[in-house]
Amino acid sequence: MSTSWAALKAKRAGASGSAASPSPAAAPKTDEEAKRDEALPSAGTSATVEYLHPHLPSNLEVRHISGRGRGVVAKEAVSPGTTLLTTTPLVSVLDQRNLRYRCSFCFRSVDDLKSPSTQGGGATTLQQCSMCHIVQYCSAACQRRDWLIHKKECKDLQRNAAAKGRHGPPDVVLRALSRVLYLRESERDGKMWEAVESLESHQTRLSGREQEDFFRLSVSFASYIGQERLKEACANAAAVLDLCSRFTSNSFSLTSSADLSNIGVSISPLTALFNHSCRPNAVIVFPAFPSSSSTSPSRYMSVVAIRPIKPGEEVVTSYVDLALTKELRQKEVKERYKFDCSCEECRSEGIDPREALSCPKAENGCKGLIALPERGSAVSTVTCPICGSSAPYKDVHPALDAAKLAYEDAERAQHEDERTAVVHLQHIIDSLTTSLTPVPPFAPSAYPLFSARQLLLALHLDAHRFEQAIDTAAAALAGAGLIYAFGHPVRAVLRTTHARLSTVPPDTPPEDGDAQLRWWLDLVARQKGRQLLIAAHEEVVTAFGTARIGGSSVPGGEMGRMLTELIEDQDRGIRFSSIAAENKRRAGGRVRR
Numbered sequence: 001m002s003t004s005w006a007a008l009k010a011k012r013a014g015a016s017g018s019a020a021s022p023s024p025a026a027a028p029k030t031d032e033e034a035k036r037d038e039a040l041p042s043a044g045t046s047a048t049v050e051y052l053h054p055h056l057p058s059n060l061e062v063r064h065i066s067g068r069g070r071g072v073v074a075k076e077a078v079s080p081g082t083t084l085l086t087t088t089p090l091v092s093v094l095d096q097r098n099l100r101y102r103c104s105f106c107f108r109s110v111d112d113l114k115s116p117s118t119q120g121g122g123a124t125t126l127q128q129c130s131m132c133h134i135v136q137y138c139s140a141a142c143q144r145r146d147w148l149i150h151k152k153e154c155k156d157l158q159r160n161a162a163a164k165g166r167h168g169p170p171d172v173v174l175r176a177l178s179r180v181l182y183l184r185e186s187e188r189d190g191k192m193w194e195a196v197e198s199l200e201s202h203q204t205r206l207s208g209r210e211q212e213d214f215f216r217l218s219v220s221f222a223s224y225i226g227q228e229r230l231k232e233a234c235a236n237a238a239a240v241l242d243l244c245s246r247f248t249s250n251s252f253s254l255t256s257s258a259d260l261s262n263i264g265v266s267i268s269p270l271t272a273l274f275n276h277s278c279r280p281n282a283v284i285v286f287p288a289f290p291s292s293s294s295t296s297p298s299r300y301m302s303v304v305a306i307r308p309i310k311p312g313e314e315v316v317t318s319y320v321d322l323a324l325t326k327e328l329r330q331k332e333v334k335e336r337y338k339f340d341c342s343c344e345e346c347r348s349e350g351i352d353p354r355e356a357l358s359c360p361k362a363e364n365g366c367k368g369l370i371a372l373p374e375r376g377s378a379v380s381t382v383t384c385p386i387c388g389s390s391a392p393y394k395d396v397h398p399a400l401d402a403a404k405l406a407y408e409d410a411e412r413a414q415h416e417d418e419r420t421a422v423v424h425l426q427h428i429i430d431s432l433t434t435s436l437t438p439v440p441p442f443a444p445s446a447y448p449l450f451s452a453r454q455l456l457l458a459l460h461l462d463a464h465r466f467e468q469a470i471d472t473a474a475a476a477l478a479g480a481g482l483i484y485a486f487g488h489p490v491r492a493v494l495r496t497t498h499a500r501l502s503t504v505p506p507d508t509p510p511e512d513g514d515a516q517l518r519w520w521l522d523l524v525a526r527q528k529g530r531q532l533l534i535a536a537h538e539e540v541v542t543a544f545g546t547a548r549i550g551g552s553s554v555p556g557g558e559m560g561r562m563l564t565e566l567i568e569d570q571d572r573g574i575r576f577s578s579i580a581a582e583n584k585r586r587a588g589g590r591v592r593r
Contacts, residue, residue, distance in 0.1 A: 048061055048062070048063050048064075053087075053270050055085055055086065055087035055088075055270055056085065056270065057084070057085050058075070059074065059075050059076050059078075059084075060072055060073070060074060060075065060084060060085065060315065061073055061075055062273055065275075065314065068275055068314075069200070069275070070273055071273065071274070071275045071314050071315075071316075072273050072274050072275075072314065072315045073312060073313065073314050073315065074309045074310070074311060074312070074313055074314075074315055075311060075312075076311050077308070077309065077310060077311055078305045078308070078309040078315075079305065079308060080305055080306050080307055080308060080486070080487050080542050081304065081305065081306075081487060081541055081542040081543075081545060082304065082305045082545065083302050083303070083304050083545030083546055083547075084282060084302075084303045084304065084305055084315060085270070085271075085302065085303050086300050086301070086302045086303075087268060087270050087271060087300060087301060087302075088268075088299075088300045088301075089252070089266040089267055089268040089271075089299075089300075089301055090180060090183060090192065090195070090196070090267045090268060090269065091176050091179040091180055091183070091266065091267045092107070092254050092264060092265070092266040092267075092299060093172055093175045093176040093179060093254070093264050093265055093266075094107065094172070094254070094263055094264040095172040095262075095263065095264045095265070096169055096171075096172060097415070098263040098264060099134065099135065099136070099169055100136075101126075102126075102136070102263060103126060103136060103137050103138035103139075103142050104135040104136060104137060104142075104146060104150075105137060105138075105142035105143070105145055105146040106138065106142050106289050106290050106299065107254070107256070107257075107263060107264070107289065107299060108138055108289055109256070109258075110124070110125065110126060112258060112289070113125075113126075113138055125138075126138055127143075129143075129150070129154060131154050131158060132153075132154045132157040132158050132161070134157050134161075134169050135150060135153075135154075135157075148186065149179055149182050149183065149186075152182040152185070153175070153178060153179065153182060156178060156224060156225055156226070157169065157170075160223075160224050163223075170220070170224050171220070172264060172265055173217065173247065173248070173265070174217075174220060174221055174224050174225075176247065176251070176265050176267060177221055177225075177243065177244070177247055178221075178224065178225050180196060180247075180267065181225060181229060181230070181233050184196075184233055185229075185232075193233075195269040195270075196243075196246065196267075196269065197246075198269060199246040199249070199250045199269055199272055200246070200249060200250065200272075201242050201245045201246045201249065202245050202249055202337070202338045203238075203241055203242045203245045205338045206245065211241075214241050214244045214245060215241065217244050218237065218240040218241055218244055221240065221244070222240070247267065248336070249336065249337060250267060250269070250272040251265050251266065251267055252265065252266045252267070252268065252271065252284060252301070253265065253266075254266045254286065255285070255286050256286075257286050257287060257288050257289050257299075257557060257558040257559070258558055258559065258562070259493060259497075259559075260285075260489055260490070260493045261458075266301065268301060271284055271301060271303060274303065274315055274316060274317045275314065275316050275317075276316060276317065276318060276319040276320075276333065276337070276341065276343070277316035277317075277318060277341075277343040277344065277345065278318060278320070278322060278326075278329055278341060278343045278344075278345035278346055279343060279344045279345035279485075280306070280307075280316050280317045280318045280322075281305060281306065281307040281308075281309050281313070281315060281316055282303050282304060282305050282306060282307075282309070282315050282316065282317050283303070283304055283306055283317060283318075283488060283489055283543065284301055284302070284303055284304075284317055285301065285302055285304060285489055285543065285544050285545075285557075286299055286300070286301050286302075287302050287304075287544040287545060287547035287556075287557030287558065287559075288300075288547040288548065288549045288554070288557045288558050289549075289558060302544070302545055302547070303315070303317070304542075304543065304544060304545040306485050306486070306487040306488055306542060306543065307485055316343075319332075319333060319336075319337060320332045320333060321451075322483055322484060322488075322490075323354065323445075323447060323450050323451050323454075323483055323490075324354070324447060325352070325354045325355055325447050326345075326346055326352060326354070326355075328447070329341065329346070330346065351369050351370070351371045351385075352371070353369055353443055353445035353446070353479075353482035353483055354445060354446055354447045354450075354483065355371070355372045355446065355447070356369040356370060356371060356372055356442070356443040356445070356446055357369070357370040357371075357372060357382060357396075357439070357440045357441065357442055357443060357446075358370070358440050358441050358442065358443045358444070359384040359386065359387060359389060359440065360382075360384060360389045360390065360391035360440045361384065361387055361389045362440070362441075366384060366386055366387045366389070367386065368384040368385055368386030368387055369384075369385075369443050369482070370382045370383070370384055370385070370440065372396075372442075372446075373393065373395075375395070375397045376395065376397075377395070379393050380392065380393055380394075381393055382439075382440065391438060391439065391440050392438050392439065393439055394439060396436060396439060396442075399431050399432065399435070399436070400432070400442075402431065403428045403431055403432055403448055403449070403452075404447075404448055406424045406425075406427060406428050407424070407425075407428055407448040407451060407452055407455075409421075409424050410424035410425050410428070410452070410455060411455065414455065414458075414459065418459055418462075418463065421455070421459060422456065422459055425452045425453075425455055425456040425459070426456070428448060428449065428452040429449065429452055429453065429456070432446065432449045433449070443479070443482065444475055444476075444478040444479035444482065445478075445479040445480075445481075445482035445483050446479075449479070450476065450479035450480070450483065453472055453475050453476040453479065454476050454494075456472050457469055457472045457473050457476055457494075457497065460472060461497070466501055466504060467506075469497075469501055470498070470501040470502060473494060473497050473498040473501055474498055476494050477491075477494045477495055477498050480494050480495075486539060486542065487539055487542030487543045488543060489543040489544070491539065491543075492536070492539040492540045492542070492543035492544070492559070493543075493559070495532075495535065495536040495539050495540075496536040496539075496540060496559060496563060498532065498536075499529070499532035499533045499535070499536040499563075499566075500533075500536075500566065502528075502529050502532050503526075503529035503530075503532065503533060503566065503570055505519050505520075506519065517577055517580060517581060520573050520574060520577030521577055521578070521581055523574065523578075526570065526573070526574050527574075529570060530567060530570045530571070530574075533563055533566050533567045533570060534567060536563055537556060537560060537563040537564065537567065540556040540557075540559045540560045540563060541555040541556040541560055543556075544556050544557040544559060544560060545557070547560075549561065
């Protein structure tokens with residue numbers, strides 16, 4: 001992770017996994033398709049599908065599950081933190097914003113290159129491709145390894161810039177789709193293209209608006225890559241639309257190994273086989289940067305278990321941001337993946353932490369949640385189901401509606417007008433907490449309160465406002481604990497951020513020479529900080545599994561290694577400061593308290 005924290009810019013850490021939230025789309029079948037599958041065995045006795053892939057391990061198998069299509073099932077018991085599989089995506093592409101800040105092969109940022117823990121190979125700057133002036137690389141090695149594909153992409157980027165009379169990359173979707181076709185031209189056995197064509201397409205279920213959107217995308221695609229090249233892969237316009245549909249339904253958020261921020265898009269037919277649940281037992285992550293000496297064609301992605309999985313149990317990931325309410329999650333799943341989610345989380349009749357108030361005695365330590373009364377309800381008093389304390393209630397839905405609109409404004413403003421975004425976010429937090437008195441505040445997990453704190457934390461870190469960031473991180477972590485299982489990457493990253501902020505020495509005036517020493521000599525606080533780092537490391541290991549870095553197996557990947565180094569630094573600081581204080585005492589000096 002960058003020592004300047006500049007890389008932590010994700011507007012919401014849950015978009016991959018996940019991780020971000022990855023969005024594979026081997027989607028469960030629609031009702032019509034489920035009827036067609038009625039003759040198949042139930043999920044518990046599902047039929048095995050012959051699916052061969054060099055990265056599919058023997059402890060997993062692909063089955064045809066009634067009502068859900070293809071899915072991946074565990075053949076043996078799996079513990080949380082187990083890396084179920086590791087594979088290289090067919091394509092990974094940086095988005096337009098990150099093209100300026102990251103290597104287009106290994107995806108390290110400038111700050112990552114400066115950090116010894118990410119093994120940037122000594123480079124501290126990025127060099128543009130001398131021909132297209134768009135993609136950048138951190139080393140000659142990365143440029144050589146990307147050249148097989150970029151030599152074709154480079155020509156299209158130059159032609160696109162000349163045609164438009166300006167330099168600038170096309171949309172990330174177009175560049176990712178184009179790289180798929182470049183790979184098709186390079187392969188000899190056709191297996192890669194077969195894998196692409198095996199991805200589920202929703203072309204026949206598109207709405208009129210969606211068909212228009214895909215038509216415009218296909219026109220832009222043909223303009224960028226050229227009609228002749230496109231015809232070689234897609235015989236007609238319907239085939240182009242089908243390819244575009246397969247991409248949008250099966251793409252993943254490419255995330256930073258250092259902080260889980262969204263930096264682009266990836267395509268992987270193997271990981272797209274995993275079905276969806278709003279209560280996932282596994283996550284899809286990018287745990288490590290490739291070594292500068294590696295011969296791997298790109299960064300790899302891993303599927304990691306975050307809950308115990310029984311033999312015969314389906315391995316499921318989440319396609320959507322788990323911080324969203326049930327209504328918003330189901331809306332996104334229906335619109336993008338064309339099925340109705342009926343997972344365990346969506347069927348649950350318990351109190352949803354995303355739509356809940358805190359206990360009136362929360363400041364006294366009660367962790368109880370109160371279900372948010374329905375809009376227009378005549379309820380005038382709410383009671384905590386844990387401690388029984390009550391508080392007056394008035395309809396808070398108008399405040400909630402305004403907060404949701406303000407959050408959308410903040411998301412749009414975050415990159416162009418950071419000050420405005422911060423104002424919106426702080427207003428959201430105030431309106432859903434202190435401003436509700438005497439009504440209890442919303443739970444820290446409530447939407448959009450939790451999401452607002454996540455985004456505000458990212459903006460504070462980006463601006464180096466560390467003192468404000470630590471309180472925001474603590475509040476966001478409290479919310480994450482109510483939404484995500486232990487080991488979910490979103491929760492693990494928040495815990496890491498909070499631990500790191502808690503162990504950074506404060507800025508001190510130059511004239512106060514003993515300030516740093518006094519900080520280190522507060523051994524109770526330093527030991528507490530050390531325990532925070534250890535707890536973060538434990539959760540990160542569960543979230544990211546074990547990664548190969550520089551020829552070694554590293555628990556927790558890049559983030560796990562960074563935390564290990566911070567724990568060691570903390571130990572050294574405590575030890576050396578104690579020695580310095582003792583030496584100063586013996587010399588007759590005195591450390592000002």
